[in-house]
Amino acid sequence: xxxxxxxMAFRLLGDVSVSVHGRRLEIGPPQQRTVLACLALEAGRxxxxxxxxxxxxxxxxxxxxxxxxxxxxxxIRQILAAGATAAGVDVKLERRTGGYxxxxxxxxxxxxxxxxxARAPCDTDHERxxxxxxxxxxxxGRPLAGTxxxxxxxxxxxxxxxxxxxxxxxxxxxxxxxxxxxxxGPVREVVTEHxxxxxxxxxxxxxxxxxxxxxxxxxxxxxARLRLADELGxxxxxxxxxxxxxxxxxEIRNTAPAREHLxxxxxxxxxxxxxxxxxxxxxxxxxxxxxxxxxxxxxxxxGGTSTAVVVSAVSGTAxxxxxxxxxxxxxxxxDRFPDGQLYVDLRGYDAERPLSAxxxxxxFLSALGLNGxxxxxxxxxxxxxxxxxxxxxxxxxxxxxxxxxxxxRQLLPGTPGCLVVVTSRDxxxxxxxxxxxxxxxxxxxxxxxxxxxxxxxIGHRVxxxxxxxxxxxxxxxxxPLALRxxxxxxxxxxxxxxSVLVEELEDxxxxxxxxxxxxxxxxxVRAVFSWSYRNLAEDATATFRLLGLHPGQDxxxxxxxxxGGTSLQExxxxxxxxxxxxxxxxQRHNRYGMHDLLxxxxxxxxxxxxxxxxxxxxxxxxxxxxxxxxxxxxxxxxPAERHRxxxxxxxxxxxxxxxxxxxxxxxxxxxxANLVAVCVHAExxxxxxxxxxxANTLFRYFDASGLNADAYKIHRLGRQAAVRIGDHGGEAxxxxxxxxxxxxxxxxxxxxxxxxxxxxxxADVHDDIGxxxxxxxxxxxxxxxxxxxxxxxxxxxxxxxxRRLVDPLGQAEALGNLGLVHQSxxxxxxxLAHHQQALTLFERIGYRVGEAYALNDLGIVHLRSGQxxxxxxxxxxxxxxxxxxxxxxxxxxxxxxxxxxxxxxGLLDDAExxxxxxLAVASTIGDRYEQARAHAGLAAVREAVGDLDRARGHRxxxxxxxxxLGVPDxxxxxALLTPVGEPGDQKVGW
Numbered sequence: 001x002x003x004x005x006x007x008m009a010f011r012l013l014g015d016v017s018v019s020v021h022g023r024r025l026e027i028g029p030p031q032q033r034t035v036l037a038c039l040a041l042e043a044g045r046x047x048x049x050x051x052x053x054x055x056x057x058x059x060x061x062x063x064x065x066x067x068x069x070x071x072x073x074x075x076i077r078q079i080l081a082a083g084a085t086a087a088g089v090d091v092k093l094e095r096r097t098g099g100y101x102x103x104x105x106x107x108x109x110x111x112x113x114x115x116x117x118a119r120a121p122c123d124t125d126h127e128r129x130x131x132x133x134x135x136x137x138x139x140x141g142r143p144l145a146g147t148x149x150x151x152x153x154x155x156x157x158x159x160x161x162x163x164x165x166x167x168x169x170x171x172x173x174x175x176x177x178x179x180x181x182x183x184x185g186p187v188r189e190v191v192t193e194h195x196x197x198x199x200x201x202x203x204x205x206x207x208x209x210x211x212x213x214x215x216x217x218x219x220x221x222x223x224a225r226l227r228l229a230d231e232l233g234x235x236x237x238x239x240x241x242x243x244x245x246x247x248x249x250x251e252i253r254n255t256a257p258a259r260e261h262l263x264x265x266x267x268x269x270x271x272x273x274x275x276x277x278x279x280x281x282x283x284x285x286x287x288x289x290x291x292x293x294x295x296x297x298x299x300x301x302x303g304g305t306s307t308a309v310v311v312s313a314v315s316g317t318a319x320x321x322x323x324x325x326x327x328x329x330x331x332x333x334x335d336r337f338p339d340g341q342l343y344v345d346l347r348g349y350d351a352e353r354p355l356s357a358x359x360x361x362x363x364f365l366s367a368l369g370l371n372g373x374x375x376x377x378x379x380x381x382x383x384x385x386x387x388x389x390x391x392x393x394x395x396x397x398x399x400x401x402x403x404x405x406x407x408x409r410q411l412l413p414g415t416p417g418c419l420v421v422v423t424s425r426d427x428x429x430x431x432x433x434x435x436x437x438x439x440x441x442x443x444x445x446x447x448x449x450x451x452x453x454x455x456x457x458i459g460h461r462v463x464x465x466x467x468x469x470x471x472x473x474x475x476x477x478x479x480p481l482a483l484r485x486x487x488x489x490x491x492x493x494x495x496x497x498x499s500v501l502v503e504e505l506e507d508x509x510x511x512x513x514x515x516x517x518x519x520x521x522x523x524x525v526r527a528v529f530s531w532s533y534r535n536l537a538e539d540a541t542a543t544f545r546l547l548g549l550h551p552g553q554d555x556x557x558x559x560x561x562x563x564g565g566t567s568l569q570e571x572x573x574x575x576x577x578x579x580x581x582x583x584x585x586x587q588r589h590n591r592y593g594m595h596d597l598l599x600x601x602x603x604x605x606x607x608x609x610x611x612x613x614x615x616x617x618x619x620x621x622x623x624x625x626x627x628x629x630x631x632x633x634x635x636x637x638x639p640a641e642r643h644r645x646x647x648x649x650x651x652x653x654x655x656x657x658x659x660x661x662x663x664x665x666x667x668x669x670x671x672x673a674n675l676v677a678v679c680v681h682a683e684x685x686x687x688x689x690x691x692x693x694x695a696n697t698l699f700r701y702f703d704a705s706g707l708n709a710d711a712y713k714i715h716r717l718g719r720q721a722a723v724r725i726g727d728h729g730g731e732a733x734x735x736x737x738x739x740x741x742x743x744x745x746x747x748x749x750x751x752x753x754x755x756x757x758x759x760x761x762x763a764d765v766h767d768d769i770g771x772x773x774x775x776x777x778x779x780x781x782x783x784x785x786x787x788x789x790x791x792x793x794x795x796x797x798x799x800x801x802x803r804r805l806v807d808p809l810g811q812a813e814a815l816g817n818l819g820l821v822h823q824s825x826x827x828x829x830x831x832l833a834h835h836q837q838a839l840t841l842f843e844r845i846g847y848r849v850g851e852a853y854a855l856n857d858l859g860i861v862h863l864r865s866g867q868x869x870x871x872x873x874x875x876x877x878x879x880x881x882x883x884x885x886x887x888x889x890x891x892x893x894x895x896x897x898x899x900x901x902x903x904x905x906g907l908l909d910d911a912e913x914x915x916x917x918x919l920a921v922a923s924t925i926g927d928r929y930e931q932a933r934a935h936a937g938l939a940a941v942r943e944a945v946g947d948l949d950r951a952r953g954h955r956x957x958x959x960x961x962x963x964x965l966g967v968p969d970x971x972x973x974x975a976l977l978t979p980v981g982e983p984g985d986q987k988v989g990w
């Protein structure tokens with residue numbers, strides 16, 4: 001939330017910053033931000049130099065601390081004076097008796113405004129909710145971000161506790177107003193980040209219980225109890241225990257005057273996700289005031305129109321600071337885009353790894369809140385969905401490092417309101433001509449700014465040797481990237497004069513024998529890289545070269561150890577050394593990346609210095625590592641399916657150890673982009689078998705996560721690679737997997753086509769286990785389409801094969817699917833027997849997902865048999881299983897089934913709540929069938945209470961959904977629409 005009434009706003013509840021009419025001022029390095037935070041925290045009160053020093057450095061202050069502190073205060077005074085002049089306000093930093101005082105309206109400091117709103121006396125819960133919501137909206141992340149020192153860390157922790165207290169008060173007040181459903185989503189996000197905040201956990205448990213989600217509330221208590229025991233060695237406190245006991249006794253009830261969902265035609269949609277994808281602002285950004293002003297003018301001119309801005313470097317020069325410029329500007333103006341910011345590096349000049357528009361669209365749609373199964377497979381459909389999602393939004397979209405207009409065109413919004421900034425080494429004339437883009441050509445840094453940047457990076461040595469500093473800037477061609485690398489090397493050698501370093505760099509230029517070194521800025525960049533590279537030890541240079549061969553965007557120490565054939569400890573040390581000289585960049589979670597120019601330089605060195613056999617061996621080690629680690633993660637997550645995945649040898653480099661399913665899932669999530677990149681590179685080059693095996697290994701991960709776009713990509717690559725090497729079995733498995741992606745998208749024709757092709761391939765290679773898999777999945781597709789006779793034949797064939805091969809998992813799956821067919825044939829005794837056999841087998845092998853689906857299916861059979869109580873018992877157990885294992889597709893099935901059972905039992909409030917929950921989950925994961933089913937269930941409830949208009953509305957929505965899928969359920973709904981029954985019929989919405 002912005003503070004529109006504050007012409008000069010001070011932020012402490014997030015990145016420490018000062019904004020003038022929404023535009024951020026440059027505050028400086030972390031220590032200077034810490035000084036500003038101290039002053040803003042005590043706004044209007046003097047803070048002594050001693051206190052400032054203690055808060056900045058602690059008790060042991062370094063030599064020259066007082067001078068450094070005075071310098072920080074002088075710069076802050078200058079920054080604030082300029083900002084106050086621009087804002088037309090009287091804000092200043094003054095020296096008074098007792099110390100320094102920041103003279104500012106305390107309500108212009110977000111922390112003080114937060115405390116005023118959070119502590120405001122309120123007569124009613126309505127007032128309390130409004131005041132607390134306004135207070136909480138001021139938070140933009142971790143408080144005091146961008147500062148340094150132990151004092152700032154302690155204050156940040158204290159402020160986090162204040163935030164948790166305010167969230168708890170807000171949740172309790174909203175719950176008392178009968179609006180518990182609005183509490184669950186926001187509070188669950190905070191609890192996920194702070195799972196030991198007992199009062200907040202208790203508030204969330206109460207809200208869940210009042211929404212009828214007792215199982216989730218109990219699971220939340222269990223999770224909190226285990227965490228408290230494991231991490232703190234204590235039991236839950238009195239408040240949390242009291243809520244738990246009340247829940248067990250059934251004493252938590254909604255006292256609101258009416259259930260909101262009984263009068264709502266459709267469930268309230270969850271709050272739209274606001275993406276904030278901007279990378280961190282650039283430290284020590286220098287100059288470019290004219291260019292920043294030009295961007296400001298373009299934004300002002302854009303107003304409510306959709307405008308594209310191409311930021312390109314003169315003559316296509318790389319390293320001139322295009323990305324740094326747009327990031328600095330984007331951080332300054334992001335408050336003017338309330339619906340968020342999207343960012344993607346298109347890697348346009350990476351010959352091996354450019355990002356396609358299709359992949360960029362997948363990332364953007366995910367950031368906008370779409371589930372993987374809701375992202376279309378066709379790129380044009382994907383672009384259309386993207387434009388739909390952006391319609392009516394005001395967002396800032398940064399498309400970094402584009403090579404061609406083709407990379408960009410499908411990423412442009414279709415309606416006014418969004419601003420797109422594109423960086424490229426090319427002028428992208430087509431974008432200017434066809435889309436009205438505005439060009440901003442970026443030249444080299446002026447010499448004065450280049451020297452100033454060196455001064456900010458290496459300090460007083462620049463002023464001590466001004467001529468040498470100017471020479472160093474010229475040797476770096478006044479390119480920010482080259483200047484930063486050179487400054488890092490100079491900082492690492494403080495005893496050597498700058499003039500000597502300049503001579504070294506001049507010698508390096510000559511040794512490289514590069515063309516036209518004085519005129520081509522790209523030459524200077526490579527010269528600086530080479531200079532830094534030659535100052536490294538041999539093991540570090542070898543690692544740097546090999547990193548140029550890595551096909552992904554980032555890497556960790558495990559991957560580097562595999563690539564170089566070193567130990568994990570050695571890899572960590574090497575990465576640390578490379579990061580210190582800016583040849584790699586440290587990122588989140590102990591991961592690292594490389595600028596594309598550095599990657600290209602490293603790759604060129606590897607080709608020139610490493611024999612082909614050595615390069616091939618390094619990449620093979622890397623791919624073996626990724627494949628074996630992916631297999632280990634999948635074995636941890638889905639042990640019962642181990643026999644269905646390819647056998648993978650353990651690599652020479654030890655993979656991470658997965659002690660829990662969460663650690664395995666986290667690794668797969670972190671490495672997902674790299675795993676896809678491995679498939680792409682392996683299929684295109686000399687490792688097709690790795691592409692086949694990687695795609696097959698990762699099938700269940702992508703399937704369970706709903707990541708259809710990535711799944712479709714890797715399985716297509718797996719099929720191409722299998723065809724290339726004559727692996728008919730691998731091709732067949734890829735066809736099955738592609739068919740299942742189409743199944744999840746509701747594209748039954750394409751699913752059937754691929755599964756029939758797979759059957760033929762499996763028959764050619766006499767692979768019975770694969771043939772059974774294809775029969776089983778084809779049977780399910782045919783069942784959904786209503787082709788029950790052929791579905792039965794395929795499922796019986798699968799069951800016969802699985803029994804002959806003594807595969808209990810396959811038997812259980814085939815039996816469960818046969819039960820579904822018998823349900824559709826109204827052969828309920830046979831259906832019951834098949835589902836019970838499936839449940840017994842799933843329980844025997846410990847396959848929890850299968851157990852949950854079998855319980856769900858048994859519940860539906862009981863419901864069809866006129867036994868709603870037995871049905872509800874089975875479906876509640878299934879729902880509990882699904883939620884415990886995170887199987888959201890199953891969760892929505894169980895919720896819809898439970899809604900039907902409760903409706904049949906006459907418990908209409910609870911029935912509507914379950915169908916409403918099902919619709920929310922199905923919408924989140926993109927399950928169109930269960931969305932239609934939820935609407936059919938809601939129609940039955942509305943009809944039962946005599947609300948025939950809304951019943952018809954829900955049925956029409958259900959009919960449209962079923963018809964679009966081409967499933968026979970549409971016929972049953974169509975029959976119910978003419979005419980709608982009389983009140984009290986209480987039909988079950990199938």
